[in-house]
Amino acid sequence: MHICFLTNEYPKAGFPHGGLGSFVKTMAETLVAKGVQVTVVGLNYVFSDEIENVNGVNVIRIRKSKVKGLAWYFNSKNIGKTIAAIHKKNPIDIVEGAELSLAFLPKIKEIKYIIRLHGGHHFFAEGENRGINWWKGFQEKRSFKKAAAFIAVSNYVKSHTATYLSYHNKPIEVIFNPINSQLFQPKNVAIEPNNITFAGTICEKKGVRQLIQAFPLVKEQFPNAILNLYGRDWLFPDGSSYIKMLKEIELPKLGEYAKDVVFHGAVSFTEIPNAYAKAAVCVFPSHMETLGLVAPEAMAMEKPVVFTKLGPGPEVITDGETGWLCNPHEPKDIANAIVEVLSNPEKAQAIAKQAKRFVSEKFALHEIAQNNIDFYKKILLF
Incomplete structure (x- = not known):
């Protein structure tokens, strides 16, 4: 063939x-x-x-x-x-x-x-x-x-x-x-307990703006939290940068918290597992997805994952059993899910192990x- x-x-x-x-x-x-x-x-x-x-x-x-x-x-x-x-x-x-x-x-x-x-x-x-x-x-x-x-x-x-x-x-x-299970598998790497990680194109439909808006609500309970954003920039029809817009409009609203939002830029597919490995929680609050491989890839690495409850979200995650689902249009709902993960590391790890078993079978x-x-x-x- x-x-x-x-x-x-x-x-x-x-x-x-x-x-x-x-x-x-x-x-x-x-x-x-x-x-x-x-x-x-x-x-x-x-x-x-x-x-x-x-x-x-x-x-x-x-x-x-x-x-x-x-x-x-x-x-x-x-x-x-x-x-x-x-x-x-x-x-x-x-x-x-x-x-x-x-x-x-x-x-x-x-x-x-x-x-x-x-x-x-x-x-x-x-x-x-x-x-x-x-x-x-x-x-x-x-x-x-x-x-x-x-x-x-x-x-x-x-x-x-x-x-x-x-x-x-x-x-x-x-x-x-x-899922490429050879690439996305648990790594023996020290987890950074305040590391919140997103990977994907930095654009509106991936929920990045709402994730940034949720960040201050997380910082109120976890002052040392860091939001790491990995992904290429998206351009508006006029050619202007989405990341530039975020830095000029959304980050100033965060005040002193803005310094803890880190844009890492585009990284290769083989480097993404290294980013996930260090994370305490991986968050993907997409407005619209066909399936969204980033969530099951992170789940394959035994990472606690917060994913969108819209679209195919429930096909990938059973809320509270293999991960967390959130309303991607509501920063407070995103923040609540992140706080729940960071507040309950043992529960989060148990759910992450169950998530790995699920994706190993379905993906x-x-x-x-x-x-x-x-x-x-x-x-x-x-």
Whole structure:
């Protein structure tokens, strides 16, 4: 079997990437270990073509088009030509991409095209409190029509996406994203008892602003608390920095507590476990998630986790049993959950151990990879 993943975010040293890139890397390398041939095709981080084999995965990065206004057309055309050339030499069975990826991609009749629901434009419109951009909305609808099947990374993303878009009666299956248990496992590292850690893109939909607003309420009971924020900056449509906004508007409201909010910037995927290892509590108060791997990754390391009660939160955490769920729009609710963890370290550790057992079963890498292989085989029969 030959699988081709479409992504522009496949991890590359020296360049930031998101959760989609991390997922594809983890899944691709595991599929290779199971005897599946995997190719990744996407646009390069720099203006050049590049081909490399990374741990058995053939990664093809294509030079981005610089044609203003028509870059989308030429990029899709070049990706399509690349896939056709690969297929002619070494037939591809499945092409898989995210929600928008098939919109302008020429289809080859021998290939089955699958969309994995990582959270598309329609899905996140509500979470970001904005309307549907007609151009992105058009692309997403066009892409969905071209898919032979769908994989949803949670029951929530499956049901919520269906309120906006049709699956056209095509097969759809819920398969959680896996955890890389070799990377995310307990470490013999001293825990910093006042260390509150967040990891993810520093943006509004991840609940960072409300987490900062919750921080003074935590400081009232734990004066030595430190809020560590790991992640890349997000830019507003006008190009301005979200972190800069936080520093200019939100941090001054904290007064003397502002010095204890630390922005560490983007860190590599392999460095994140070191950040979690030192934390007394990991907090991810997202407004909207498809699944949110950061929470189960931290849980896999036996860390007490505070996660959002919205969306897929209850699929990942049973409140009070495997972690804590909070209202991400209410700073007081976020603070209360953090204070409960810091006030009860023995209880928190017992819950963290239970959390690890849960994710070891539900997010097991090789089992989930096999679930994907089984689904691919089923689609190839259609």
